Amino acid sequence: MNAKTVLPAVAMTAVSMVLTLAVVMMWLGEAVPWPVALIVGLGIDGGWLATLAYERRLAAQGDHSPAVTGVGWCFGLLAAGVLVAHALTSEESAGAWLAVAWLPIAAKALWLVHGLWERTALTPAALGAIRGIQQEARDEAAVARARLRSEAATEETRLTAVTGAGARVARVQAKTAQTLSRAWSTLEATREGEDTGRALTSVTTRVTPGVTPRWELPVWGPVEPVPALTLDAPPTLTDEALDALVDQIRHSESPALSYREMASRFRADGHSASEVRLRAAWKRVAA
Known part of the structure; x- marks a missing residue:
């Protein structure tokens, strides 16, 4: 140049x-x-x-x-x-x-x-470096475009599959609901029909004379909740019983247990007491 x-x-x-x-x-x-x-x-x-x-x-x-x-x-x-x-x-x-x-x-x-x-x-070295940077930028842009196109195609495929599955589920639900509706209509018509009642009465009259049976099909309705089971709370220990229990656990080993060890063993044995009462009992026993 x-x-x-x-x-x-x-x-x-x-x-x-x-x-x-x-x-x-x-x-x-x-x-x-x-x-x-x-x-x-x-x-x-x-x-x-x-x-x-x-x-x-x-x-x-x-x-x-x-x-x-x-x-x-x-x-x-x-x-x-x-x-x-x-x-x-x-x-x-x-x-x-x-x-x-x-x-x-x-x-x-x-x-x-x-x-x-x-x-x-x-210089030729600087021009080569500039060409390398430009080529690297073009390569990165091409890779980014390819990645975006691939992600877009994948997302489109996923949405198509989800939409198709949702449509199939909706069709199955609609068909099931239609079948249930027809079955329920048939049952309702059978329950309300006079011929059905007379036929059932004629069959059961010989078994239960003088009793007119009532034939009814189950009807959908609200469900009554079952009351939850209540567990009895453990009895509350008195101060004297709590002090005796703390003293017994404290001196169960030699040397005597620390408060932390005693409290852990107290609760591990299934006893119940608040932290304030347990610490007060400890102080009374230790004194």
Whole structure:
């Protein structure tokens, strides 16, 4: 990329210097001796080339001088002005000279572009790292998109399966309810029918004479709750019985048990007492 920006600038600068020298030789060659015209042309080109070289040296050092840049633009404008003046005073080929009068300005612009490229250029290692980061970001984005598409397809499959199972359950429930409704209607019609009652009465009259049976089918209704079983609470120990029990547990081993050990064994044996009463009994026995 360096050659792509510097070669056009070098070529256009060289063409501009040659044209400037030729115009000065033709323009001043008739008025002054040709060595003088050659010195003037070389002076313009040399000053332009010197300022350009100094500006490139500062750029290579990472520095920049507005004064040097201004002098270089002045030489470029001077060369362009010489070409324009020659084109305006020339009776022949004035259009051709005007067509090339912009070359010095274009050469300076190309050097400006080349300087901007140098200040923003990156090394191959940095460019490789940037390409690696971009590729990694693209890979992560592609993986994330694939994961989202897979999760969406899985969720869609799951919802389809759940919806289908729910529809099947609803159909089975509806069919079962319809069957139960028809069966219950049949039973209800049988219970309420007069022929059924007479038939059952004629069958049971010989078994239970003088008794008219009542045939009724079970009817759905509210369920009466069964009362919960109540357990008798253990009797409450008196202070004297509690003190005796605490003293017995405390001295069941030698040396005597601590309060924590005594309380654990007291409750493990199935006895019941509040912590306040148990600690008070302990204090009384220990005293």
